Amino acid sequence: MLKAAYLHIPFCVQICHYCDFNKIFIHQQPVDEYLASMKKEMLNTTSRFKSYEMETIFVGGGTPTSLSENQLNTFLNDVNEVLGNKSVKEFTVEANPEQTTKEKIAVLKDNGVNRLSIGVQAFQSSLLKKLGRTHNREDVYSTVAEAKAAGIHNMSIDLMFGLPGQTMDMFKESVEEALSLDVPHISSYSLQIEKKTVFYNLAQKGKLILPEQELEAAMYEYLIETLDKKGYKQYEISNFAIPGFESKHNLQYWNNNEYFGIGAGAHSYVEGTRRRNAGPLKQYMSLIEEHGFPYIEEHPVPITEKMEEEMFMGLRKQEGVSDQDFIDRYGRSMFEIYKEPIQRMIQKGWLDKHEGRLFLTKDGRPLGNEVFQEFIGVVLD
Incomplete structure (x- = not known):
């Protein structure tokens, strides 16, 4: 039985230089209309595919916390109305530190959100500027403190390594600062240069200078050893948790289980078929209005492909x-x-x-x- 749902909020206040996810600058966008289309997709999906009992919900982006308090409240109400039930064990929302105000945290808490995934990436202002991030280290500290004060203690910090201009000392400092926040989960990924990003364009022009592979490997090794000493177990290639705080939602992917994918550009895996939603907002909303579903690609997964996915998804896990x-x-x-x-x-x-x-x-x-x-x-x- 399907037990997970991913919901995509594509709006951003600032476009990061490395990000290739489906995203759009929020200014003058039809945000309310988009959220209404998402509710329609949720309703149509649960009506068509009835064999589910939701255990994990993950809201990603884009930047979900770029929504206003009222928009965030409306959206989360819709999610709870259509998908939420007493069986939901983990309800995660991605949060950018500079947009996650005390008031928005209250909205999240009131709507049953019990886990935050905070996009930090680095603690040095020079690196954050290169990444196109708009927060500073003080924003991170205040977001974590305000979430804990509101009763949300299950939080994950995202860090990146292999960044342009990043030294080993910088990465060590970021790891130490993340540990000082006393959150139970840390994710850390090496920078990947993806097409249609600022970094890709710079790399094509020879203007993006990255650390040597040996340094990047040393950063990863330091990460593993340091977090292990602090009680964080590496349960997946890039993810570390205090035992009991592993991401239940991401484990659904790594265990090759099925899931709903709601929103522009979202992917789903239901009843043996992978589906991809339209990415552009107008196309997504038009398809919902005209056909009830925004699919632009449907791929029934053959048995050989399922077994391949079982292997390379499962091998990501420590176990x-x-x-x-x-x-x-x-x-x-x-x-x-x-x-x-x-x-x-x-x-x-x-x-x-x-x-x-x-x-x-x-x-x-x-x-x-x-x-x-x-x-x-x-x-x-």
Whole structure:
């Protein structure tokens, strides 16, 4: 049974230089009309696909906290009316520090939001400026303090490494500052240069100077060792949590479970089919009005692709993939289907197996994408 929903708010006050998610500058946009279209999509989706019992809800963007207090309240009311129920265990909203006011935090709390994912990325003003971020370190501290005062203690901090101009000392400082905030979850990702971003255009012109790969690898190693000493367990390649505070919603993805995707540009996975929503606001709202659904792509996932996704999503987790779970889903052992790639990766020291589970080794974690490629395109007997 489907247990998760992702909802996309594409509006931003400022467009970050690295972001390739579906987003749009909020000024003079039809925000209220968009939120009304989202409610229609929620209603139509739950009417069409009835086999669900929501356990996790995640509101991402864009910047959900770019909405006004009234808009945020209306939207969250709609979410609770259509999707919310007593079985929801984790209700997360992404928050930008400079837009997450005390009043908006009260709105979040009043509407059942019990987890914040705070986009910090770095604590140095020079790096934040390069990233196109508009907050400062004081905004981060005040957001965390005000959330705790409101009774929201389950928070995650996002950090980035491998940034232009970032030194090891800078990254160490950011990690130490994040730890000082005493939040139970930290996510940290290396910078990826994506098309249609400011950073991509700069890189094409040779104007984006990034740290050497050795330095980036050293940052990742420092992150793992430092957070482990502080009691944060690395439960996924880029995610660390005090035990019990792992992201229940993201685990739905990594466990290859199905989920609703609501909003412009959102993706969903329901009844064995992946669907992609229209990204541009006008197209999204027109499709909702004319057809009830905003799908521009529908892909029934064949069994071979499901098994591939099971492997490369599951291997992101520290605990890896359970062969028994694989057999229960697909009727065959992963050690039989992927015998050769598994042997190759074990010989290289990038994979290991124990008690029916397959997982990345310490050496394999930084090379995850190379390992995942081994499971794509394997011909089944």
